[in-house]
Amino acid sequence: MTDQMTRITLARRPEGTPVPEDFGLKKGPLPEVSKGEMLVEVQTLSLDPYMRGRMNAVKSYAAATEIGDTMPGQGVGRVIASQVDGFAEGDIVVGATGWASHAVLPGDGAFKWDKAAPPSTALGVLGMPGFTAWTGLREYGRPKAGETLVIAAATGPVGAMVGQLAKSAGLRTVAVAGGAEKCRLAVEKFGFDAAVDHRAHADESAMRSALAEACPDGVDIYWENVGGKVLAAVMPLMNDHGRIPICGTIAWYSGVNSTEDRLPMAWRNILTKRLSVNGFIIFDHWDDYPDFVEKLAPKVAAGDIAYLEDVTEGLENAPQAFIAMLSGGNTGKTLIKVS
């Protein structure tokens, strides 16, 4: 234990893909804890694609991060001082710690982790990504046995969970992933029925042919994680009354690269096939989180739901790990081991 706190800040707003110089590293004394708060020593930090959006000045669904502020994020850690009833020194908690070695959390902003599954799963398969998959598939995907689901970033923490939940509901599941190794993982570890390597199908029409082959009965649910080429390729394959939950558009986070207006194509497909397209933000659904953990934690602990973690050691390496993740360099849930 130390009396110093380290944090990674937003040094400047990235243009396109972030570079290491967009981040800063600051040290300072440990913060004081007031009534109703606890001080947490962060053990593991979660890196997620949504954070790229927070680096822009534009208000998204959450406020933009200000220059000089700590990068936002979820972490798990150990309580080292508590002035909150019900939380004691030594408790393991999950909360919005930010990219930092220590964090002050309010009592209603900390979730005590007392499950059989390891604490790091509270950031991945049993955390925001897994909960996103569970909520979005139920509410906006509305899967029916015999249907076909397509998802990109399929070995990521959201994709892997969506695939496993859909498979267990009786759907044909088709993964899109980058590279032969991730395609192998999608099928062998996460049980997808087929996997399409987007790196092996550089242009949209090659991607569409590969997807059409993997989806002989068309596509009923396209889970939108990426936008870009995959979306353009899958739209014409959608079946009537298909559903598209929009969870992220990572391919567009760092800029737009098509010179063709694809909105008319998308709108025409939505209209003529009576598609249902719903954006959703998991922060609207937190009330259901305890129910999700209750139901899924035993399955994770028993090994019935597979997950994969990509762990980088050291808070100071978070920017590099984040940049690598945005270009698909991670395999599984990206985590930083902080202490």
Added chain:
Amino acid sequence: MTDQMTRITLARRPEGTPVPEDFGLKKGPLPEVSKGEMLVEVQTLSLDPYMRGRMNAVKSYAAATEIGDTMPGQGVGRVIASQVDGFAEGDIVVGATGWASHAVLPGDGAFKWDKAAPPSTALGVLGMPGFTAWTGLREYGRPKAGETLVIAAATGPVGAMVGQLAKSAGLRTVAVAGGAEKCRLAVEKFGFDAAVDHRAHADESAMRSALAEACPDGVDIYWENVGGKVLAAVMPLMNDHGRIPICGTIAWYSGVNSTEDRLPMAWRNILTKRLSVNGFIIFDHWDDYPDFVEKLAPKVAAGDIAYLEDVTEGLENAPQAFIAMLSGGNTGKTLIKVS
């Protein structure tokens, strides 16, 4: 009465905006009527934007019209020979007559019109357009008192009905229409709270400023009739949890004119604002049509729901009237008085 039948055919597939040469006129003997059918002398024919889509070779939600075939469409007419139980000579019926002076309809493809409202209303305010408005607003618009609705083609038969239904549900209703006269009609005849003239706001940002001024509390329901510039302008004004029922994209029917890819913008708005975008085709909902007529016909007959018809005399003038309608040259429901 004549023993000749006249019909307007698709002579060739239009490129972009249709021209008169894309249509043919054919005459022939009156068709024979078999058991289970009736012969109808068409009195009034409906022209609707969706017909433009049918002229393309591409399969849309309905099969494309073949070259040489009668242009498809709904009409009202008088039964002049019937071999269907329950339908007699002299009955007024509504059905898929096509662009023709006469049509053979099967018993289950004819709806007997015995309401107090005039038969022509069965093609507009009480027909497919009115029913489209009623169904789409209820199921996909989900209006709540105090919200704001924006609709383009607001003085058209769908738009006028959506506006009146939303207004009576307690919403602020904002019309987009082409020209000062249609804007006046929108407010004075159809009760919209405000109207924005899209001809007076040529580019997207001018349109957006005008809409922002007309919608001080943002937009909760954008009823999509047009696509194009209006959609691009309204997207950033959408409120969280807004709804976009997609009913048509007339601005794009004859080709696409933006060089910027607007799909990322649309997808980002849908995601960050948790919008619900639903395409729908009224043909999926015909089971509810009798219920709609039962509820709405008395209001139309009593003058509680306003409507406007734009009537052209003579079947041979249908192509010109259709072309004019596609560019907004009509005012109200476009009808052809056939006989």
